[in-house]
Amino acid sequence: MVLEKINQVNDIKKLEPQELPILADEIRNFLIRKISVTGGHLASNLGVVELTMAMHLAFDLPKDKIIWDVGHQSYTHKLLTGRKEGFDGLRKYGGMSGFPKRAESACDCFDTGHSSTSISAGLGYAMAREISGEDYKVISVIGDGALTGGMAYEALNNASKLKSNFIIVLNDNNMSISENVGGMSKYLSSIRTASAYQDLKNGVIDSLSRIPVYGEKIIRNIHKTKSSIKQLVIPGMYFENMGIVYLGPVDGHDISAMIRTFHEASKIEGAVLVHVITKKGKGYVPAERHPARFHGTEPFDIETGLPLKPRVKANYQDIFSTVMRKLGDRDPKVVAITAAMADGTGLKRFRNMFPERFFDVGIAEEHAVTFAAGLAAAGLKPIVAVYSSFLQRAYDQILHDVCIQNLPVVFAIDRAGLVGSDGETHQGIFDISYLSGMPNMTLAAPKNKWELSDMIKFAVKFETPIAIRYPRGEAYDGLKEFRAPIVFGKSEIIYDECDIALIAYGSMVKTAVEVRERLKALDYHCSLINARFAKPLDEEMLRQAAKEHKLIVTLEENVLSGGFGEHVTEYLSACHAGVPVLNIAISDEYVEHGNVDILRQEVGIDADSIYKKIIAEFIGL
Numbered sequence: 157m158v159l160e161k162i163n164q165v166n167d168i169k170k171l172e173p174q175e176l177p178i179l180a181d182e183i184r185n186f187l188i189r190k191i192s193v194t195g196g197h198l199a200s201n202l203g204v205v206e207l208t209m210a211m212h213l214a215f216d217l218p219k220d221k222i223i224w225d226v227g228h229q230s231y232t233h234k235l236l237t238g239r240k241e242g243f244d245g246l247r248k249y250g251g252m253s254g255f256p257k258r259a260e261s262a263c264d265c266f267d268t269g270h271s272s273t274s275i276s277a278g279l280g281y282a283m284a285r286e287i288s289g290e291d292y293k294v295i296s297v298i299g300d301g302a303l304t305g306g307m308a309y310e311a312l313n314n315a316s317k318l319k320s321n322f323i324i325v326l327n328d329n330n331m332s333i334s335e336n337v338g339g340m341s342k343y344l345s346s347i348r349t350a351s352a353y354q355d356l357k358n359g360v361i362d363s364l365s366r367i368p369v370y371g372e373k374i375i376r377n378i379h380k381t382k383s384s385i386k387q388l389v390i391p392g393m394y395f396e397n398m399g400i401v402y403l404g405p406v407d408g409h410d411i412s413a414m415i416r417t418f419h420e421a422s423k424i425e426g427a428v429l430v431h432v433i434t435k436k437g438k439g440y441v442p443a444e445r446h447p448a449r450f451h452g453t454e455p456f457d458i459e460t461g462l463p464l465k466p467r468v469k470a471n472y473q474d475i476f477s478t479v480m481r482k483l484g485d486r487d488p489k490v491v492a493i494t495a496a497m498a499d500g501t502g503l504k505r506f507r508n509m510f511p512e513r514f515f516d517v518g519i520a521e522e523h524a525v526t527f528a529a530g531l532a533a534a535g536l537k538p539i540v541a542v543y544s545s546f547l548q549r550a551y552d553q554i555l556h557d558v559c560i561q562n563l564p565v566v567f568a569i570d571r572a573g574l575v576g577s578d579g580e581t582h583q584g585i586f587d588i589s590y591l592s593g594m595p596n597m598t599l600a601a602p603k604n605k606w607e608l609s610d611m612i613k614f615a616v617k618f619e620t621p622i623a624i625r626y627p628r629g630e631a632y633d634g635l636k637e638f639r640a641p642i643v644f645g646k647s648e649i650i651y652d653e654c655d656i657a658l659i660a661y662g663s664m665v666k667t668a669v670e671v672r673e674r675l676k677a678l679d680y681h682c683s684l685i686n687a688r689f690a691k692p693l694d695e696e697m698l699r700q701a702a703k704e705h706k707l708i709v710t711l712e713e714n715v716l717s718g719g720f721g722e723h724v725t726e727y728l729s730a731c732h733a734g735v736p737v738l739n740i741a742i743s744d745e746y747v748e749h750g751n752v753d754i755l756r757q758e759v760g761i762d763a764d765s766i767y768k769k770i771i772a773e774f775i776g777l
């Protein structure tokens with residue numbers, strides 16, 4: 157086993173050349189085996205095995221800095237930097253992260269998780285190196301999907317002024333999570349398919365490189381200057397015209413070709429983009445055939461590629477998918493927007509049925525929101541389906557383009573709450589806080605699957621901005637009998653008693669049901685109120701609850717700061733309600749990766765922790 161020889165960074169450099177393809181195969185088998193048990197980002201990682209090996213061979217880690225965009229494709233890098241043992245605990249609580257983490261290894265120089273940050277961060281490193289007079293190479297690895305994100309262009313624009321070497325590796329597998337979209341994607345395809353042109357260029361460079369002494373110089377000059385020869389023979393003029401040298405395309409499964417190109421790229425003063433072509437899912441047939449399904453996978457059977465635990469119950473995304481289909485059918489003004497998350501959000505069905513009213517704008521949340529604002533201003537009914545943590549990107553667009561103009565944009569905020577294995581970059585625990593301060597915004601959250609459907613229907617008729625948040629995964633199917641119509645700003649009283657009022661928002665209603673059952677066993681009488689709206693608050697209900705109970709408990713899956721509970725407490729204290737309020741929320745800390753049930757216990761929002769906190773509070777009254 158060649159992989160056995162890889163125990164720490166740079167061990168790969170000790171291998172014989174003939175061992176490298178064997179190592180690539182063994183790494184693929186290792187990843188398939190491990191991820192089939194733990195789950196994780198398989199297809200992207202299978203695609204970059206040789207690319208990562210070539211970078212580790214061409215560069216000097218940890219001195220040189222490799223920055224992985226998104227970071228979901230960094231598994232081979234982890235393997236080659238002494239973290240083989242970590243794969244059994246991949247993305248588990250207390251185990252190895254699925255993303256690069258500076259705290260995990262000296263070879264991880266920048267934490268990532270959200271897309272399109274690598275060129276900015278790399279440029280920061282390169283500039284810092286210039287200023288401090290240090291000597292290391294900086295390499296940002298960005299996918300073709302991540303290159304649809306606006307930040308990447310802001311960084312490229314800025315990178316053109318760099319005087320020292322900075323390598324951008326464009327890992328082009330012609331896929332985002334699903335098919336990549338947009339003009340840049342088309343442009344990259346045209347480069348890939350222009351093979352005749354490419355052969356011509358390679359021929360010229362190859363011939364030049366065979367000319368002793370002068371050949372190298374001419375090639376360098378070609379790369380350095382904006383000569384007309386270069387314009388003729390090198391594709392990638394988009395980058396070249398920005399002042400970024402373009403090299404490629406290079407076969408991303410040919411280690412020697414990549415090493416040669418990286419050495420070439422290292423000699424260039426300024427920013428250079430190396431265009432590498434890879435195959436997403438390479439080496440595992442089910443992942444090659446279904447790269448989107450194996451982008452991020454649950455544990456699966458290696459033989460068949462099928463999930464080990466087939467889903468029995470519908471998840472919130474299935475419910476969203478169904479209601480969107482119905483709305484699309486009923487109302488031709490309904491349009492749906494996603495920032496590259498059609499699969500995850502459940503918009504695929506809408507896309508297939510109403511392609512002309514479906515927009516995948518690429519990994520461009522800021523643009524998605526302002527684009528939706530434009531659609532709304534022109535009289536359509538846009539629904540932006542977006543993960544809570546990714547919507548953080550678009551704070552100003554929501555405020556400036558949607559809320560100030562009071563436009564009827566619906567935000568379907570998916571993955572709201574703890575998401576689990578992706579960890580701190582992906583936990584959707586800030587949206588109530590960052591949205592509730594925006595005038596004109598309405599915030600709602602359903603208690604169960606039927607209410608999600610009712611709320612989306614309500615939202616589509618709503619005439620001002622509205623955000624509906626719901627969690628990742630299985631939809632709650634309890635409390636079916638409680639389906640009072642949705643009324644703007646009004647909560648739903650589920651059980652009306654005395655002693656304690658449990659006022660739960662969205663996903664926490666389910667937990668509150670369990671807490672109430674346990675408190676009942678101790679003879680505590682608890683009301684259960686489904687808040688439905690975090691903004692505006694149901695003030696009438698709050699005043700009433702304050703009068704009728706000895707303790708108010710708010711429950712939410714969001715950070716405390718700026719969250720639902722804080723607003724309730726503030727309101728009750730402003731009206732001198734005189735009743736104690738216990739806020740159940742996540743304390744103001746980032747929550748790491750792990751199983752959601754474990755994380756809930758860790759942050760104290762599981763039924764048991766809440767039950768204990770309530771008893772302690774009540775006894776102290």
Ligand SMILES: Cc1ncc(C[n+]2csc(CCOP(=O)(O)OP(=O)(O)O)c2C)c(N)n1
Pocket residue numbers: 200203226228229269270271298299300301302303327329331332333436451495496497519521546549
């Ligand atoms: C801001 C943001 N939006 C969405 C995502 C979700 N996301 C993760 S990877 C990915 C696709 C990336 O495609 P690409 O960069 O080409 O990498 P590949 O998986 O193809 O290697 C998306 C949309 C994200 N991580 N960050």
Ligand SMILES: CC(=O)[C@@H](O)[C@H](O)COP(=O)(O)O
Pocket residue numbers: 226228269451452500571575578628
């Ligand atoms: C890396 C990334 O950002 C996505 O692939 C994310 O992991 C998807 O998460 P879900 O599994 O919740 O769709």
Ligand SMILES: [Mg+2]
Pocket residue numbers: 299300301302327328329330331332
């Ligand atoms: Mg890609």
